[in-house]
Amino acid sequence: MVHPNVLKAGGIDLEIYSGFAFGWGVERVLMMRTGLRIDDIRLLFENNLKFLEQF
């Protein structure tokens, strides 16, 4: 849950609202996608056409 101080700092009324937050790395999720098993996250940023042409 979002800490009340964070909501307060954002000017949100704590009596009315609470918040939750979560996140995950876009790249890591892609690496796990069914059918893919990309083994090295750096491949996504090397821009090797032998890699890119597969997508």
Add this chain to the structure above:
Amino acid sequence: MNVLIPFSWLKDYVKTNAEVRDVANALSEHSFSVEKIIDNDVLEIEVTPNRGDGLSILGIAREMMAILPVKGFSVEWVKKLFPVKGYSGKDKLKVKISDNSLVPRFSAVVINNVKVKESPAGIKERLSKVGIRAINNVVDVTNYCMIEIGQPMHAFDYDKISGYEMLVRESKKGEVITTLDGVKRTLPEGVIVIEDGDGRLIDLCGIMGGLNSEVDENTKKVLLFVQVYDPVRIRKSSMSLGHRTEAALRFEKGVDFESVIPSLQTAAGMLVELSGGEISSELIDLTGTVYTQKHIKIDYEKIDKVAGVEMKKDFVDSTLASLGFLIKGEDVYVPSWRYDDIDIAEDLAEEVIRIYGYQNLPNALPGGTLPYHGKNSNFSLEDKAKDFLKHTGFFECYNYSATSSGLSGPGAIKIKNPLNADLEYLRTSLIPKLMDILHKNRGYSETVKLFELAPVYISKKSTLPDQPFMLGIVARGVDFLVFKGIIEALFEELGVAGEFAFEITEHPGGILSCEIVFDDLVNVSGESRIYSPLTGFNSIKEDITIVVGEDASFNEIISEVKDTDVRVNKASFKDIYGDALTLSIEFLDRSKQITSEETKNIRDSIIKNLDSKYGIKLKV
């Protein structure tokens, strides 16, 4: 922060029928993530920064008392406090603390007739399991107690402290101390240090002891020294000196005020036992800060609200009790080891709910209607542009925002603390790196086409940099006019009204590049189309060939042609040979059928305009 906690050591504190794997699972589900189990004994635990109390055997044992019963295991606390016969003796220490905020609690005792030697095998084995090097029985006791109780402590050679005097103060800029690891360190101002009677610095408080006061094989009297320091200062000092020790890592997260004396007692007792010494001074305990126990008003409704499910009062009460909280009427008293972590009702809610188990909370999506989001037109245009380029055979590239100095483009912002030299500057252009990628992929094919749609960073005086989105396009083995045509077709696809100026740069090796401020393109793009009703009247198409030089750009020529007469419906490129440019022109009158006489007149006007404005003549 990761700590190594042997299950075998935990069993000094807690008797349980759970096995090491059970404990690991229970901790991971309710307290801290156990990353791995080494040799079927040592738990590698990732303790979150708010839980300084979890960085010790004692801390993990406390967690086990609360969480193992929830998992159906038996637990019983078996550890007893180390007994000490009494503190008395002739040895004295004169202590002056310049500022109480530096050292909320200062405690020490002197132990005489110490025989410094190797520690027994059991101690050495435990230290080794947690990754600490055994040195001698005195130093080992301080490290052993730090790991076991979570209280860092230090042992000085009492006789090396000049005048048996200590002044705890802030350092002045430029003061020097050589620490136990032999490194000479120049201090900034504001680091907590101890000065002895001769004005020498003998301790880098909370981080590492001084070499000049270290315990060695000749030491006869030990000053055992247990403190609580201001966490903020310890972190600042440790970070600025670049010296991160196990002690500093614990102090900066906050150490239990109330554990100081029990820790001293344990360490003193162990030292006496292992080194054959005896206590030769009174207990020195200076409390600069008054520590009062925190209490928070209990709000059962709030806990239910945060959990989204009812937490029965009995469960709340017994859970908090199992974690060391004391409920007196409407108030919950926070145990001293959670002082830095628990402040508000939500913190209590977290304690209750994590023991309940997040995985036991019901799965339910939030109710109500979904909030409406207006379409963000930038995203759809970005998508359109990317799809279009993909379909015309371009590969999309993702490059880092930070580059080496050679690939950043001109005027790039330099990063103060880059990860490495390849990531030192924030790029001002996408093209250099795209060209580099082009070069790296030269073996792929004769024709290589790349693009990137991403921000660059343009430095501005006295304010944050601009971060415009740029569309960078590069190609090798593509004809100039084809490259240009693709970009113009992209504009059409995005619905760009009118002209949009862009430049293509030619590089050696048949490489072309173009960079467009995408935000500018967005401003002139439109998703909506304007429809002109079809007319029944026919158009007349003609070609004209003109001689062109350097005087006018293609766009200027076309504009001039179109502006000549409203009945010039279309004017486009047909061919170029040398300096002879052939244009296809379509004449259309929507009000009546246009005649070839009328088109001849318009054509003459076109040629006259081109000549007078740009000196362009018809090819003969």
